[in-house]
Amino acid sequence: MANSIKTAQKWLNDADAILITASNGFSISEGLNLFANDQKLVTVLGDLVEKYNLPSLLGALGYQYPNELDRWRVYAKIAEFYNYNYQPGELMDQLKQIVDGKPHFIWTSNIDHHFALAGFENYLEVEGNWQTGVCTTHPKEHSLVDLKDVLHEIYLKDQNGTLTEQDLPTCGDCGSPLALNIPGDLFKMDQTQVEGFANFVNKYQDQKILVLELGIGPQNRMIKEPSMQLVAGNAQSHYITINKGQLNIPNVIGERSIGFSSTISEAFDALITGTGDLQTQGPTKPAPKPTPEQQKQQDEMMKNFYPSYTVNRGYRPGELVMYTTIDPAHPSHLHMVQYGRAIMYTYGDPVTVHCFTQDGHYHSVKLGLNKRKNEVHGFYVEAGTFIAMETHKGGKTGFSQISITFPDNTSGELLIPKVDQLEKAYPGQKALIERLMIKQ
Known part of the structure; x- marks a missing residue:
């Protein structure tokens, strides 16, 4: 455990840049719990609860409030308590100490805007924040609006009993009512933030980048999986995750990853001082390279799932692209995707990709060029999904070719499900499973 802390410190010191990723766990550590039904909820919202x-x-x-006044009373009370009166606490001070002047960027799904209020300048709020407004009539065309002062004025007038509908914010371009720019039909991504994030990743993706993950649950796919893919595709990168009781570190990055199953405060103390009695995971020892005979067997196994394939280096550092051809007599049988990957149609007949996800759902995706037949050109399949691919019946070409993008340092091993377990989990797809299960 002590060695893991020292190793994590070394990774931080050696990093060329730090990508900080954060979700609800960080907000909860700061005292903001979006899901709690407690006395604090009454403290913030008063009689409206x-x-x-x-x-x-x-x-x-x-x-769905029956009137706009109460809607904005709620928004203003939340903003007053959690934003207007916000003072950065120990966690933010510790995070700045850990970053220690290195180039850094924050990628967060939190809507509280606290990183910005704490003085961090480089951030991407992928679900917006509750201090920003968006036009309800022209959300895409009109600019986002900073509502900090407006929400404070609404709060004061509400407290004084003088709030009227004329005090509610409107779009400066067209006069339409505003809504909070948080997830929903009107949500608009801040393109300045997006551009800043893209520039950061492009600059450091092939350098010594460290992902510092704060309070992101193992099932969070919005930020967690892409950031792990970034690490998997760059052999110089490292990954530190902090999430008490729930760590998810895939094998492909295990030797360059450390997990702290602790509070964020405890982990920060350890990273700063180099000591702490914490439960840690990793780094794991690198997997031994296969012998020539094992590699031959692995290659033969691969042909059962990707009958005819070639692998080329991708456009991004650390990326490989597999081009595989399948035909009616040679489908790609059921196997697990150990790491998320992009699958794209290249040419030939359309392809059906069967997906069995970890949460017990089955769905299929049709790859092709005909949108009228619900075909898509490509999609992203998530880690832990069992997939199989086959060409459509009645195809004119007689074969299909697709491309699959994946990190170049993956083990290449294939995980094959047991037919009885898969049929038990997906009883409605029994015939499909039996047809596409590899015959061993």
């Missing part, structure tokens, strides 16, 4: 039977802050943000 009982009036509308609001279950949580998240429920309050999504509630």
Whole structure:
């Protein structure tokens, strides 16, 4: 454990840049719990909790209020408590100490805007924030609006009993009402933030970049999987995750990863001081390279799943692209995708990709060029999914070719499901499973 802490410190010191990723776990550590139904909810929202039977802050943000005044009363109370009066605490101070002047960027799904309020300048809020407004009539065309001062004025007038509908914010371009720019039909990504993130990744993706993950659950796919893919595709990169009781480190990056199953505060103390009695995971020992005979067997096994394939280096550092051809007599049988990958149609007949996900759902994706037949040119299949691919019946070409992008330092091993277990988990697809299961 002590060695893991020292190793994590070394990775931080040696990094050319740090990508900080954060989700609800970080907000909760700061005292903001979107899901809690407790006395603090009443402290923030007052009589509105009982009036509308609001279950949580998240429920309050999504509630369909009968009038706009109460909607904005809720928004203003939340903003006043968590934004206007926000003072960065120890966690933010420790994070700045850990970053220690290195180039860094924050990628977060939190909507509280706290990283910006704490003085961090480089960030991407992928789900917006509750301090920014978006036009309800022209959300894409008109600019986002900073509502910090407006929400404070609404709060003060509400407290004084003088709030009227004329005080509610409107779009400066067209006069339409504004909505909070948080997930929903009107949500608009801040393109300045997106551009900043793209520039950061492009600059450092093939250098010594360290991903520092804060409070992101193992099933969070919005940020967690792409950031792990970034690490998997760059042999110089490292990954440190902090999430008490729930760590998810795939084998492909295990030797360059350390997990702290602790509070963020405890892990920060350890990273700063170099000591701590914490439960850690990793780094794992690198997997031994296969012998020539094992490599031959592995190659033969690969042909059962990708009958005819070639592998080329991709456009990005650390990326490989497999071009595989399948035909009606040679489908790609069921196997697990150990790491998320992009699958693209190249040419030939359309392809059906059968997907069995970890949460017990089956769906299929049709790859092709005919949108009228619900075909798509490409899609991203998530890690842990069992997939199989086959060409459409009645195809004119007689074969299909697709490309699959994956990190170049993956083990290449294939995980094959047991037919009885898969049929038990997906009883409605029994015939499909039996047809596409590899015959061993």
